[in-house]
Amino acid sequence: MRAPMAAHRDENVVATKQLAIREGVNNVTAIPQKKLGVVTRKRAVLMDRTNVSLKQNSVNEQTHDITKPIIKENVNLGFQDIRSKEKHELSFDTTLATTAESEIYEFDRKRSKKQKTQDWEDLDADDFYDPMMISEYAVDIFKYLKDLESEIMPKPDYMSSQSELSWRMRGILVDWLIEVHHKFRLLPETLFLAVNIIDRFLSVRVVSLVKLQLVGITGLFIAAKYEELLAPSIKNFIYMADNGYTEEEILKAERYVLTTIDFKLCYPNPMNFLRRSSKADHFDIQARTVAKYLMEISLVDYKFLPLPPSMIAAAALYLSRKMLNRSEWHANLIHYSQYTEEELQQCEQLMxxxxxxxxxxxxxxxxxAAKRFMKASIFVKDWISKNVERQQ
Structure with a gap:
C-alpha cells in the first residue's frame, strides 16, 4: 500500500521542480511538499488558531500567466441594477411629502388669518416645528392646570379649627422650610408643593404644636420625592430637624399625610404659570427672578391662601415689571397670563x-439677597423705600 503512495508523492515533487525551473526559482527546497496549488498560513493570534487554506489561481502552463476569474456583467449579486431603472433612481413615496407640505401650508394659512383678527401673537406657533416643545398641546395643558386649581387649594381659614397653632407659627415653619429647601438646592416646584401639602393637611386634621415640625418636614420629604430627580435621603431630613424625629416616625407620618390628602400631588404650581407668562415677556431674566421672590412671599403670608396660583404668578410678574420700569401689561401678557391689570390689583396690593x-x-x-438670585430682595426693598413709602 505504501509503494503507490510514495510514487504519487515523487510525481508531485518532480512536477513542482519543473514548475519552479520554468518560473526561474533556483531554491527548490523552499517550496513545501504539499498538494499543488495550496499554500497554508497561520491566522492572527486573536482571530483563529487553525490553519487557513488559500487556493492559488490556476496556472496556465502555455502562457505561464495567472488567469483571473471572469465575472459576467449579467451575474445577479443580490443588488438591484440601477442602470436598468433610470426613471426610479431615487424613488420614495411622494404622497408623504405632499401631505406634510399641505399640512404646513394649511397651518401657516390659519396662523396668518388668525393673527389678523386678534391683538395677541401666537407664540406657540414658533415652536410648531420643534417636537420637544409640544406646542400643539400647550393650550390644553394650561387649561387643565387652570381647572385643577380649585380642586387642590386649602381652606383659607383652617387655622380657626387649630387649637394650638396660629398663623405666626405657620409663617415660622414655612420660613424654616425655605432654609432647608435652599440648603438642599431643590427645585422651586418642590417648595410650593410642600407648602400646599402642609396647608391641605392642616385644613382637615388638627395638629398639636409638638407635631407641627414633623408635618412640615414630612411635606417637604414627600414633595422632594415627587418633583426631584435625586431627592435627599430621609437621614438628611432627620439631620435638618436636629434629630428630633426618627426614621420610623417620618415614614409613618408620610403614609398618614398621603392618605389624608388622598394622594393628590398634581398641584398646578405657580412656577408653571410663571414660565408660561415669561414667554410673552421674552424670558426677561431680571423680571423673572424678582417675580420668583414675590411669589415666595405668598408662601409665608397666609393672606394669599384664597388666591389661585395662576393669579399669584401673574401678579408677581406684573409687579416685578413695574419695579424694573418695563413696558405696559400688553396684549400678549394678558393672553398668556389670563389676567388683566384690573384683576391683578388685589394680589399686587397684598404683596x-x-x-x-x-x-x-x-x-x-x-x-x-444672594448673588445667585441677583440680590432681588435687596432691590425690592430699595424700590419700596424710594417709591411706595415716599408716596405715603
Whole structure:
C-alpha cells in the first residue's frame, strides 16, 4: 500500500521542480511538499488558531500567466441594477411629502388669518416645528392646570379649627422650610408643593404644636420625592430637624399625610404659570427672578391662601415689571397670563403690604439677597423705600 503512495508523492515533487525551473526559482527546497496549488498560513493570534487554506489561481502552463476569474456583467449579486431603472433612481413615496407640505401650508394659512383678527401673537406657533416643545398641546395643558386649581387649594381659614397653632407659627415653619429647601438646592416646584401639602393637611386634621415640625418636614420629604430627580435621603431630613424625629416616625407620618390628602400631588404650581407668562415677556431674566421672590412671599403670608396660583404668578410678574420700569401689561401678557391689570390689583396690593412691613422672615430675605438670585430682595426693598413709602 505504501509503494503507490510514495510514487504519487515523487510525481508531485518532480512536477513542482519543473514548475519552479520554468518560473526561474533556483531554491527548490523552499517550496513545501504539499498538494499543488495550496499554500497554508497561520491566522492572527486573536482571530483563529487553525490553519487557513488559500487556493492559488490556476496556472496556465502555455502562457505561464495567472488567469483571473471572469465575472459576467449579467451575474445577479443580490443588488438591484440601477442602470436598468433610470426613471426610479431615487424613488420614495411622494404622497408623504405632499401631505406634510399641505399640512404646513394649511397651518401657516390659519396662523396668518388668525393673527389678523386678534391683538395677541401666537407664540406657540414658533415652536410648531420643534417636537420637544409640544406646542400643539400647550393650550390644553394650561387649561387643565387652570381647572385643577380649585380642586387642590386649602381652606383659607383652617387655622380657626387649630387649637394650638396660629398663623405666626405657620409663617415660622414655612420660613424654616425655605432654609432647608435652599440648603438642599431643590427645585422651586418642590417648595410650593410642600407648602400646599402642609396647608391641605392642616385644613382637615388638627395638629398639636409638638407635631407641627414633623408635618412640615414630612411635606417637604414627600414633595422632594415627587418633583426631584435625586431627592435627599430621609437621614438628611432627620439631620435638618436636629434629630428630633426618627426614621420610623417620618415614614409613618408620610403614609398618614398621603392618605389624608388622598394622594393628590398634581398641584398646578405657580412656577408653571410663571414660565408660561415669561414667554410673552421674552424670558426677561431680571423680571423673572424678582417675580420668583414675590411669589415666595405668598408662601409665608397666609393672606394669599384664597388666591389661585395662576393669579399669584401673574401678579408677581406684573409687579416685578413695574419695579424694573418695563413696558405696559400688553396684549400678549394678558393672553398668556389670563389676567388683566384690573384683576391683578388685589394680589399686587397684598404683596406691597407685606413688603412695606419690617422683614419678618429672615430666611426668605436672605435667600434672595444672594448673588445667585441677583440680590432681588435687596432691590425690592430699595424700590419700596424710594417709591411706595415716599408716596405715603
Amino acid at each position: 406691597l403690604q407685606y413688603l412695606m412691613k419690617p422683614t419678618k422672615h429672615e430666611q426668605l430675605y436672605k435667600k434672595y
